Amino acid sequence: MSILDLKDWLQTPQGQYLLEWEQDGLDRMVADVFGYNAVQVGLPGLDLLRANRMPYRVVCGRVADSGVVAEEFELPFASASIDLVLLPHVLEFSEHPHRVLREVERVLVPEGSVVISGFNPLSLWGLRRLLTRRKDAAPPWRGQYRAVMRIRDWLTLLGFEIQGNGFGCYAPPASSLKWLQRWQFMDRAGRRWWPVLGAAYLLHGVKRVHGMRLITPHWRSRKAASKRLSPVAQRDGGSRKTQ
Template identity: 70%
Template sequence: MSILSLSDWLETPQGQYLLQWEQAKFDVMVADIFGYNAVQIGLPECEFLHGNRMPYRFRCAAFGDVAVVANADALPFASTSLDLVLLPHVLEFSRNPHQVLREVERVLVPEGSVVISGFNPLSLWGLRRLLARRGGTFPWRGQYLSVRRTKDWLALLGFETQSGSFGCYAPAVTTAKWLERWRFMDKAGDRWWPYFGGTYMLQGIKRVQGMRLITPNWRDRRATAKRLSPVAQRRRQVPGGVQKTK
């Protein structure tokens, strides 16, 4: 099989192994993210927004059967118009990943979320990429970004990282038979070396400085009501039988 793109690689046993883990994680991570508009950028043959309940969910890519055809570094969406953006393995294969994140920050509403999946350079899969060097096919030719670097880039754009996870601890073997034999490493990896999975997923929330939620000022209302409420006067007896108020 000739592997000319990441989509072609996802049809291999290696790709199916990764896709199975990422689909399950995307379903969990997007399930409780609410809003109106959600977009998945890249990998149009995958439906990673399946677990989300927003009324308008669509896919965007440079080609394929998608609702919007566009490049990830020049999104044709209005500023602050989207509540959720998914980036499945977009950054490591982009010529300008910084610009991709800047575009995501622009189109997200305040408190909107971005969910990123990427290949982990600090893993057996990252080692496989080093061995392949530039002459490798997909997915080894990508520029893998560590979780730490991705978090730093998000922080510079005002994002707060909320959650993340690692998966696919098996070596980058090519056959389904050998992948199945190494499956035990997935359970062991989560326990003993959780930061060295072949892939990771990370969620960031766009924070806007100076913005705060406006809620009813119940404390001031209670204080005003207390000042206006009638207070029972206390009376005390004084010599001579005259009552004096206090």
């Protein structure tokens, strides 16, 4: 299964339930990420970066209706040229997840952000996937679900600092809208009693560059220097001299 199959599944009641939670979380997570260039990798047709205010936002994917056509592990962008990269369910459906993250690290500017969404294997949905390990299984049960701690470790090795994460979608993976609505009480209970067992997660990492120091104006030192150089009036035998 590829991420292209996931796009069709997101139109189902099950997929809409997941997408609603993810879009709300992404809106809050990327709203205050500033810069000039943002890239969404995969899922063309969905504006998952709608809440971000960067002037240039593009969708990169394998299909022709993407703004930029490319593989997720070979991004056609210059090194240190992108301020924000969004990976919606890319890592679990890519054959080269490590290469994807290395590419993201390459194209991001220092202090640039990566936001990742994925399915949590430690959830009722993860259990559903374990019970359906067939090659012909319907999406999204063919993906390679990866634990959040593993993704965090990969990012840390690449020099990222984790800024935040969140879990959601605690209802069982019912296929009908009626049953998903009946299980909605589990979303409220899950956020309180078992927060890390949601079906999906969001993860925000920032690229850190060791030894980099932000240069700011030396207003205080300039003010102190101006005081030292100011003339001082002194009395000498009744006359005033300036030194």
